[in-house]
Amino acid sequence: MIKLKKRIFRIAILCVFIIISFVGNVFAGPAGILVADEVNFRSSPSTSESESYVIGLLYKDDIVQILTHIDPFSVNGFYRVSVERCNNSSLIGREGWVAKQYLYIPRPE
Numbered sequence: 001m002i003k004l005k006k007r008i009f010r011i012a013i014l015c016v017f018i019i020i021s022f023v024g025n026v027f028a029g030p031a032g033i034l035v036a037d038e039v040n041f042r043s044s045p046s047t048s049e050s051e052s053y054v055i056g057l058l059y060k061d062d063i064v065q066i067l068t069h070i071d072p073f074s075v076n077g078f079y080r081v082s083v084e085r086c087n088n089s090s091l092i093g094r095e096g097w098v099a100k101q102y103l104y105i106p107r108p109e
Helices: 002-026
Strands: 028-034 038-042 054-059 063-067 078-085 095-099
Touching: 028 078
Parallel strands: none
Antiparallel strands: 028 063, 038 054, 038 095, 063 078, 078 095
16 A cells, blocks of 8 residues: 555656646746847857857847746856747747846836
């Protein structure tokens, strides 16, 4: 009986982790507005060319949605984002990483 309870508990924990990993991608954080003239939109949270490549360029006043379920939303100084509005229409809806110093995130009033 105890072994069965332990097994059920392990399965329940595994299910919770699986659900969190999928749901975390659904819940978006706040919107961000690019404040630099030109920003690299990267494949991963790094500026190292061996670890990350530039997907495209984002420009001042482009809007991104912060995508993460952890706080404080950043990894290695980058935000994982989805492009919401930008001059380069091929990037709209794409997911990638932007250095957080180039984003302004309005706070709710």
